[in-house]
Amino acid sequence: MSATFGPLERISWGLYDTAVLTWRNLLRVLRNPIYLVTEVVIQPVLFTLLFAYIFGGAIHISGASYLDFLMPGIFVQTTTFGSMNTAVGLAEDLEKGLMDRFRSLPVAYWAVPVGRVLADLVLDAFGLGLMVAVAYAIGFRFHGDAGQTLAAVGVVVLWGFSIACFGALLGVLLRRTSTVQAFGFVAMFPLTFASSTFVPVQTMPGWLRAFSSHSPITAVVDTVRHLVLDTPGGGSSTLAAVAWSLAVLAVSVPLAAYGFRRLTR
Amino acid sequence: MDVSEPAIRVEGLVRSFGRTQALRGLDLEVPPGTVTALLGPNGAGKTTLVRILATLIRPDRGTARILGRDVVREAFAVRSLIGLTGQYAALDELLTGRENLRLIGRLAHLGERRARARAEDLLHLVGIAEAAGRPVTTYSGGMRRRLDIAAGLMGSPAVLVLDEPTTGLDPRGRIEVWELIESLVRQGTTLLLTTQHLEEADRLADAIAVIDRGRIVASGTDEELKRRVGGEVLEVRLADAGQASRARAALEPMAAGPVRVEGALVSVPVRHPSGAVVHAVRRLDAAAVEAEDVALRRPTLDDVFLVLTGHAAGADPEPDVWRVA
Ligand SMILES: Nc1ncnc2c1ncn2[C@@H]1O[C@H](COP(=O)(O)OP(=O)(O)O)[C@@H](O)[C@H]1O
Ligand SMILES: [Mg+2]
Numbered sequence: 001m002s003a004t005f006g007p008l009e010r011i012s013w014g015l016y017d018t019a020v021l022t023w024r025n026l027l028r029v030l031r032n033p034i035y036l037v038t039e040v041v042i043q044p045v046l047f048t049l050l051f052a053y054i055f056g057g058a059i060h061i062s063g064a065s066y067l068d069f070l071m072p073g074i075f076v077q078t079t080t081f082g083s084m085n086t087a088v089g090l091a092e093d094l095e096k097g098l099m100d101r102f103r104s105l106p107v108a109y110w111a112v113p114v115g116r117v118l119a120d121l122v123l124d125a126f127g128l129g130l131m132v133a134v135a136y137a138i139g140f141r142f143h144g145d146a147g148q149t150l151a152a153v154g155v156v157v158l159w160g161f162s163i164a165c166f167g168a169l170l171g172v173l174l175r176r177t178s179t180v181q182a183f184g185f186v187a188m189f190p191l192t193f194a195s196s197t198f199v200p201v202q203t204m205p206g207w208l209r210a211f212s213s214h215s216p217i218t219a220v221v222d223t224v225r226h227l228v229l230d231t232p233g234g235g236s237s238t239l240a241a242v243a244w245s246l247a248v249l250a251v252s253v254p255l256a257a258y259g260f261r262r263l264t265r
Numbered sequence: 266m267d268v269s270e271p272a273i274r275v276e277g278l279v280r281s282f283g284r285t286q287a288l289r290g291l292d293l294e295v296p297p298g299t300v301t302a303l304l305g306p307n308g309a310g311k312t313t314l315v316r317i318l319a320t321l322i323r324p325d326r327g328t329a330r331i332l333g334r335d336v337v338r339e340a341f342a343v344r345s346l347i348g349l350t351g352q353y354a355a356l357d358e359l360l361t362g363r364e365n366l367r368l369i370g371r372l373a374h375l376g377e378r379r380a381r382a383r384a385e386d387l388l389h390l391v392g393i394a395e396a397a398g399r400p401v402t403t404y405s406g407g408m409r410r411r412l413d414i415a416a417g418l419m420g421s422p423a424v425l426v427l428d429e430p431t432t433g434l435d436p437r438g439r440i441e442v443w444e445l446i447e448s449l450v451r452q453g454t455t456l457l458l459t460t461q462h463l464e465e466a467d468r469l470a471d472a473i474a475v476i477d478r479g480r481i482v483a484s485g486t487d488e489e490l491k492r493r494v495g496g497e498v499l500e501v502r503l504a505d506a507g508q509a510s511r512a513r514a515a516l517e518p519m520a521a522g523p524v525r526v527e528g529a530l531v532s533v534p535v536r537h538p539s540g541a542v543v544h545a546v547r548r549l550d551a552a553a554v555e556a557e558d559v560a561l562r563r564p565t566l567d568d569v570f571l572v573l574t575g576h577a578a579g580a581d582p583e584p585d586v587w588r589v590a
Contacts, residue, residue, distance in 0.1 A: 097355035104319040106344040
């Protein structure tokens with residue numbers, strides 16, 4: 001950046017770019033009604049209803065209704081899948097040449113990925129709100145107090161942010177939407193299913209349980225679950241969930257930033 | 266910004282991609298207020314140069330300056346000086362034409378009011394005001410290209426760079442884009458445009474620089490270049506390709522440069538077009554060569570290349586033994 005720019009001007013310049021690009025990413029979703037309806041509206045609602053009614057009858061959780069057990073898992077799964085939108089969105093901008101256009105303008109280099117991540121967080125929040133509403137209608141309740149509920153939201157948002165930053169890294173690393181989608185399918189399903197998202201890990205065979213109980217998804221889901229169900233003993237999973245989130249951030253942000261700078265090879 | 270500086274000054278630019286040397290010591294100067302065409306075949310290095318000028322990639326060696334600002338060390342400043350329209354349209358397909366331009370205006374830090382006003386001005390200038398509220402997915406190729414050029418103009422850049430602005434357009438789209446570029450030129454826009462067509466360079470540019478394998482091999486006005494080619498080209502289509510060598514021998518004395526033979530087609534650069542057709546027919550008759558058609562045409566990039574570099578445009582420098590003729 002030019003020498004006449006102080007650090008504050010640089011940051012406010014970049015924040016303006018970020019706001020402009022966040023709005024552009026959201027406008028794209030509004031302009032794409034099929035995506036809006038299927039990804040943002042139907043998918044979370046469908047997941048909630050399908051899992052609640054299909055598994056709900058078969059799985060019995062001691063001390064809680066399956067719906068109350070399930071919803072924290074669905075919240076985390078939805079935000080985790082949401083990171084693939086971040087990756088695909090950036091890869092698409094790279095493929096379509098829009099990234100070149102942005103980079104040929106006086107735009108802060110970090111504004112493009114950050115604008116992408118923020119837009120995806122807004123969409124995540126919208127999807128989560130919708131799921132809570134649908135789940136409430138069929139009997140889901142937050143059993144903790146306001147502080148616990150807020151903490152649950154905080155943990156989901158922190159994880160959503162971290163995993164979206166990981167998505168940004170994937171986007172700039174893989175660069176092609178088809179590659180990102182293939183990766184997402186292969187990596188995201190096992191990662192989210194081999195965890196405590198839908199069933200307690202104690203029910204799994206030994207080798208799978210070993211994997212699942214150490215999964216970051218399990219840590220985050222268990223933390224949210226303790227807060228939603230108001231059960232004691234959530235301390236260790238909370239620690240693990242926050243540590244995982246920060247670790248993913250600590251790896252993804254510098255590497256993604258490096259990846260974006262490296263586009264100018 | 267120094268007014269005495271050329272709009273673009275490129276010195277000794279070198280850039281490789283792995284083993285491919287895209288630029289091998291390229292020099293170029295574009296004075297302010299002029300239009301320069303960078304004329305060269307596919308793979309000559311045009312896009313690589315354009316991407317370096319737009320700060321999208323860095324050169325391995327050499328320097329490039331826009332109005333005195335170095336594209337590597339002062340990349341951020343350069344981005345406010347240069348407007349780029351790449352070889353492939355870089356538009357957000359889901360947004361409308363108007364939204365696309367406003368987005369670029371905001372990212373160029375024009376401020377909301379000026380971004381909106383400039384978007385409207387440019388939508389009129391490029392002739393898509395009526396379609397401005399429709400998503401870009403509904404636009405024709407020519408409309409997209411014109412919108413893309415408008416996007417390059419949003420930040421009121423001191424220098425506009427257009428990379429193959431008419432490639433891939435149908436004839437009508439090409440004429441629309443030519444007319445747009447001509448109106449920009451009348452307004453005094455400093456322009457560097459790349460093209461594979463001599464005709465296009467001829468029509469739009471003050472100066473033409475011919476690029477071949479990463480170097481400028483000739484530059485000058487189109488008149489100067491055509492003089493080197495020898496004016497126009499006489500094209501003879503033979504009834505029998507087997508007579509090509511006899512036709513070549515018969516026509517060689519009237520040629521102003523190398524004679525080219527491709528199957529039954531013989532191309533002869535001629536310095537004096539008047540009477541050339543009659544002259545050629547007599548010579549062919551005398552040599553008992555049967556011609557289906559004899560015509561004069563203006564030189565193409567291929568002719569320019571053959572004369573300037575001694576090889577056909579796009580041909581490999583090394584003999585390619587496995588290439589199927
Ligand atoms: N990103 C890249 N990776 C590898 N090779 C490249 C890349 N970009 C360009 N090249 C090579 O550099 C040469 C010049 O390409 P380019 O500048 O695109 O030419 P033009 O625009 O004149 O057609 C070509 O041989 C091309 O294959
Ligand atoms: Mg090119």
